[in-house]
Amino acid sequence: MDIFFLVMGMGLCILVLFVLYRVVYGPGVFNRVAALSAIGNKTLIILLIMGFVYHRVEMFIDISMVYALLNFIGTIAASKYLEMEGSIV
Amino acid sequence: MIKPSDDIIIKTLARVLAPFILLYALYVIMHGHHSPGGGFQGGVIMGASLVLLAITHGLKETQKRMSEKSVAIFSSLGVLIYAGIGVLCLILLGNFLDYSKLAKLLNVPLAQARSLGILGVEIGVGLAVMAVMFSIFYNIAMGGKRSEKDNR
Numbered sequence: 001m002d003i004f005f006l007v008m009g010m011g012l013c014i015l016v017l018f019v020l021y022r023v024v025y026g027p028g029v030f031n032r033v034a035a036l037s038a039i040g041n042k043t044l045i046i047l048l049i050m051g052f053v054y055h056r057v058e059m060f061i062d063i064s065m066v067y068a069l070l071n072f073i074g075t076i077a078a079s080k081y082l083e084m085e086g087s088i089v
Numbered sequence: 090m091i092k093p094s095d096d097i098i099i100k101t102l103a104r105v106l107a108p109f110i111l112l113y114a115l116y117v118i119m120h121g122h123h124s125p126g127g128g129f130q131g132g133v134i135m136g137a138s139l140v141l142l143a144i145t146h147g148l149k150e151t152q153k154r155m156s157e158k159s160v161a162i163f164s165s166l167g168v169l170i171y172a173g174i175g176v177l178c179l180i181l182l183g184n185f186l187d188y189s190k191l192a193k194l195l196n197v198p199l200a201q202a203r204s205l206g207i208l209g210v211e212i213g214v215g216l217a218v219m220a221v222m223f224s225i226f227y228n229i230a231m232g233g234k235r236s237e238k239d240n241r
Contacts, residue, residue, distance in 0.1 A: 062117070062124050066134060069110060073141050076099065080144055 002053055009049040016042050033078045040071035103145035110138035118215045119208070128211035132218025139223045148230060157227070160220045167217025174209050186210065 019042070022035040044064045051060030114134035121127030143151040175186045183190035188206025192199050 059124050062120075062126060065113065066117075066130070069113075069134065070137060073137055073144070076103075076141070077144055 005049050005052045009046055009053070012042050012046050012049070016046075029082060033075065033082070036078070037071065037075050040067065040074075044068050044071070099145050103141050107138045107142055110141070111135060114138070114215070114219075118211055121211050122204070122207060128214030129218050131211075132215040133222060135215065135219040136222030136226070139219070140226050143223075143226065143230065148227070155223060157224075160224050160227070164217050164220035164224065167213045167215070167220065170213030170216065171210055174206060174213070178206075 016039055019035050019038050023032050023039065026032050026035055044067050047060050047064040047067065048057070051057040051064075054060075114131045116131075117126035117134060118128060118131030121131070139151065139155055142154070174188075174191075177194075178187045178190045179185055181190040181194065186206075188203040189199050190202075191206050192202035195202055195205060197205070
């Protein structure tokens, strides 16, 4: 089962690179924000898979919850920035 | 200055989510010695809940719950708790932050005194970090203006 999770995690790591292309070259800001959010989701799953591989899921669940939370707040801040046209701060 | 958002979905979601974020921050502070986390991380999560409120409900609404005065009080109180526990151990003829000396004062076994001492220090760190995080966000958001009145 460890091999399965390891392969899944490596596949997700490769998928992150494809989404990273959308972040860097993506046309427009909306694509970039959506792609950043997708990278956050993938990182969350990769963290949980790492927990399974190291047999310490209960530790990695804490980290992944904080990551999801901060990713959510970051996405809201970015969309707020778009709504106000450059004046969140 | 951050204006309040008009979107009812974002506002409702933030209002529902904020107490749970605070609860999770308390969990991270309390469980700092069993799992990843501790005072600093819990304080940052607490600050994140305040930042979420400020983004969605506007700075004015957030100031009713966390005014600039209480930010200053909380940040000083956190440092006071941290340094106070340290100096208390000094007074009880130990080293700085030598929690085992607190056993006589708290009337508990030695190991429990150490655990309680670390918990107290982490609560102090969490309070200070939460207040300073929000203070930094607030000062950046105001753009150097002193208060809401100067903005008009």
